Amino acid sequence: MSEYTKQIGAARKGVPEEATQELTMPQYLKKLATPFNIVAGIIVLVGLGLIVVRYTMGLGAVTSASQDQPWGLFLNIGLFSGVPLSASGFVLGTVVFIFGLKHYEPVVKNAVLLGFLGYLFAVIFLLIDLGRPWRLPYPMAVSFGTTSVLFLVAWHVALYLSCQFLEFVPSLFEWAGWKVLRRWTIKLTIGLTIFGIMLSTLHQSALGALFLLAPGKLHPLWYTPYLPVLFLNSAIAGGLCLVIFVTYLTRRFLKEQADAEYLASIDKITLGLGKGVSLVLITYFAVKIIALAHGNHWSLLNTTYGYWYLVEILGFVLLPGILFALGSRSKNVGLVQFTALLTIIGVVINRINVSLIALNWQLPEREFFDLREFLIVIGVITIEVLVYRWIVSHMPILRRHPDYENEHE
Amino acid sequence: MEKKLDVKTTNKCKPRSILSPDLSTVKISRRGFLKGNAALAGALLLWDALGEPAKGLAREINGWPDRYGMLTDLTRCFGCRICEKACNKANDLEPPATPFEDKSVFEEKRRVNAHTNETYTVVNRYADPKTGEPVYRKVQCNHCAEPACASACPVSALKKSPDGPVLYNENLCIGCRYCMTACPFYVPAFEYFDAGSPAIRKCSMCYTRRISKGEVPACASECPVEAITFGKRSELIKLAREKIVRNPDKYIDHIYGENEFGGTDWLYISGIAFEEMDFPSDTGTTPLPEFTREFLSAVPLVLVMWPALFGGVYLFSKNRSRTAEAGTENTKKEGNQS
Structure with a gap:
């Protein structure tokens, strides 16, 4: 991932946006043919090819098609891991607009964009995974399964995606030069942020609550009535860490798209957020221990699943919690950025554990990994990275638009 | 002899068959309570259907x-x-x-x-x-x-x-x-x-x-x-x-x-x-649906309480920053005067 991003930077370095338009077509294509773009292009083409297979021959043609374990990588990664990391928008919105910690403002637009894209691509993953994707609006318009946690998730993801889009559009309108529309949408900020908190609280925890229905199927170390709280809590950590880590990547590889204010603010913001995540992770660790004690599952720690559970909560929760505290105390920005990556991996591991590895643990034979499924996942994520790069390269995300330099919300 | 056995059987079952209606009445009253909550929330929120506990x-x-x-x-x-x-x-x-x-x-x-x-x-x-x-x-x-x-x-x-x-x-x-x-x-x-x-x-x-x-x-x-x-x-x-x-x-x-x-x-x-x-x-x-019911019944509460809670925090922090700004302006004025 960081290799590719490194190459993004190499490709873009010192090429002002205006220059692009004056290139002739062959020159433009030549400029596009960077090693990163070629690799990304191949990954995307493979992914798209497999997606065509999926829509013509059925899900079974590109997944392991298990009758016993119906949810595979599209959901494990695209939905269950993608959504908590996309909490970036709601968490930073809360910090800046509700708690009024204005010195985090330079990264808010980026956090909102990351959140919006994360939800958009979670829906794209859903469209790939649903048996009948054209019926996606059914829970909203045709038939209401009000007893279902998934019904709640469907509504909230739809509403929150719209909410995030409205939070993102001021940047779009600045780019397009639609001043009146921009002014109107800016006025919605506080309302949208609070609406976003409500929706996020509920659907982040609802993703955990989905598994409450399967007490016999999810391993007791992961099954706990606290699942909703744990999912919300780790989503806050995941969202904050995504902001820390992507901010690091933008400074490294998309520097020419950022203004001085943004670049100068990064160190302070990283340390501040690091301190915050430290608190969130230690809290999360405590709830994990309470859940363990509540279920009285201590003896299960001395089993294979127990060792894997310990790797998760010691290596990817407690360790980053401590490293964040040390890093922000000693003002070690690099350590905080590294720990953010560690935490992001930890959130993904947790979601894969709950939705795949620890689920159906009693079945005699199981398949965790399918190459075709994985290639589609990587392809779609690569498209997401390319879309992100395009938006950041064109719209005022990492900088203020010159027309609104002096405006402070 | 056989008939007696039958009677005995039915007697034996009785505790069980008495037990289940008992349990069900307990369930009904609790559910009725939850439903009451949901209805209250529903009056306040148009889309309460989202969180209404299992009917x-x-x-x-x-x-x-x-x-x-x-x-x-x-x-x-x-x-x-x-x-x-x-x-x-x-x-x-x-x-x-x-x-x-x-x-x-x-x-x-x-x-x-x-x-x-x-x-x-x-x-x-x-x-x-x-x-x-x-x-x-x-x-x-x-x-x-x-x-x-x-x-x-x-x-x-x-x-x-x-x-x-x-x-x-x-x-x-x-x-x-x-x-x-x-x-x-x-x-x-x-x-x-x-x-x-x-x-x-x-x-x-x-x-x-x-x-x-x-x-x-x-x-x-x-x-x-x-x-x-x-x-x-x-x-x-x-x-x-x-x-x-x-x-x-x-x-x-x-x-x-x-x-x-x-x-x-x-x-x-x-x-x-x-x-x-x-x-x-x-x-x-x-x-099994019981295991998600509690979560679903908490949904209307979040929908109702969060706007007030976070709206309150917003007003509080806004007011604080205004006071702080006013404070600095005052100090500036005082500084200019002296």
Whole structure:
């Protein structure tokens, strides 16, 4: 991932946006043919090819098609891991607009964009995974399964995606030069942020609550009535860490798209957020221990699943919690950025554990990994990275638009 | 003598039958309370339907004592697979890859598989741990009293019919497969190799094809040894208990499905422990939808309380920063004056 991003930077370095338009077509294509773009292009083409297979021959043609374990990588990664990391928008919105910690403002637009894209691509993953994707609006318009946690998730993801889009559009309108529309949408900020908190609280925890229905199927170390709280809590950590880590990547590889204010603010913001995540992770660790004690599952720690559970909560929760505290105390920005990556991996591991590895643990034979499924996942994520790069390269995300330099919300 | 035994049996059952209505009244009052909460929230919020706690699925079920059920006597089953064949025929399913007479299928444990769509029921072979003799288990949808699959379905494509069967409506299904994750028996199967209209496949107790026409479900009607009995669930429980009491050496003292996951409408009696035949054993007696109900009932509270809470925090922090700004301006003025 960081290799590719490194190459993004190499490709873009010192090429002002205006220059692009004056290139002739062959020159433009030549400029596009960077090693990163070629690799990304191949990954995307493979992914798209497999997606065509999926829509013509059925899900079974590109997944392991298990009758016993119906949810595979599209959901494990695209939905269950993608959504908590996309909490970036709601968490930073809360910090800046509700708690009024204005010195985090330079990264808010980026956090909102990351959140919006994360939800958009979670829906794209859903469209790939649903048996009948054209019926996606059914829970909203045709038939209401009000007893279902998934019904709640469907509504909230739809509403929150719209909410995030409205939070993102001021940047779009600045780019397009639609001043009146921009002014109107800016006025919605506080309302949208609070609406976003409500929706996020509920659907982040609802993703955990989905598994409450399967007490016999999810391993007791992961099954706990606290699942909703744990999912919300780790989503806050995941969202904050995504902001820390992507901010690091933008400074490294998309520097020419950022203004001085943004670049100068990064160190302070990283340390501040690091301190915050430290608190969130230690809290999360405590709830994990309470859940363990509540279920009285201590003896299960001395089993294979127990060792894997310990790797998760010691290596990817407690360790980053401590490293964040040390890093922000000693003002070690690099350590905080590294720990953010560690935490992001930890959130993904947790979601894969709950939705795949620890689920159906009693079945005699199981398949965790399918190459075709994985290639589609990587392809779609690569498209997401390319879309992100395009938006950041064109719209005022990492900088203020010159027309609104002096405006402070 | 026999009659006395019967009386004794019914007496023996009494504590159980008294217990369940008691439990149900407790449930109703709690649910009524939750529903009251939801209604309050609903008055405040247009889209309260989102968070409204399950509309008393169980309460309605408890009010359906006449619902149908099935009783499988596993001691009678000898693995002829005629039920599979009957199921195939009754549901117009695909011709089987290996004939239904072929006993080699017992080499592996099978499940209802929508890849082939041969049948909605399969018979698996196990060995009696004491004697080593083969025993057979018939697998199909157990038609839970409070089905996890139906409570999981975001579009209500799966529904518990008042007559007992859990029914699937393909016209609503979006293919999310949460029912498969939710089902504790690994019953629903999905047509992974259909791109155009993949559907969930599972037993419907022959509800539309036979029961509604006054016929007995195909597997029960065709079974040559009467291992499968169709009837009112309440009657089947009496029948099962009678069989166990009359033949204490033949049966273990357990009707699987009487209380498992809050009860299923397909019941089993057996000569060996059910876990020896891969029946889920750590089931508890709580209906699975109960486990998400508390979460869902908290939803309206968040919707109602969060705006006030975070709106309040916003006003507080705004006011604080204004005061701080005013403070600095004052100090500046004072500084200028001096």
